[in-house]
Amino acid sequence: MAEKQWVQMKHPDLAGKGHKPATVTEQSYNETWKPKGWKLYTPKKES
Numbered sequence: 001m002a003e004k005q006w007v008q009m010k011h012p013d014l015a016g017k018g019h020k021p022a023t024v025t026e027q028s029y030n031e032t033w034k035p036k037g038w039k040l041y042t043p044k045k046e047s
Contacts, residue, residue, distance in 0.1 A: 005025065005026040006024070006026070007024060008022065008040070008041040009021060009033055009038045009039060009040055010022070010038065011038050012037065013037075022038075
């Protein structure tokens with residue numbers, strides 16, 4: 001059985017309003033959340 005890949009996502013309309021990224025499986029993101037306008041969240045690297 002393949003290990004599930006987890007991703008973090010945020011909705012552009014909720015960004016910057018104190019909403020934390022949601023964690024879902026990659027399959028769930030692709031099938032359910034991506035069509036609803038959610039985007040993958042990648043933390044910004046501090047320089």
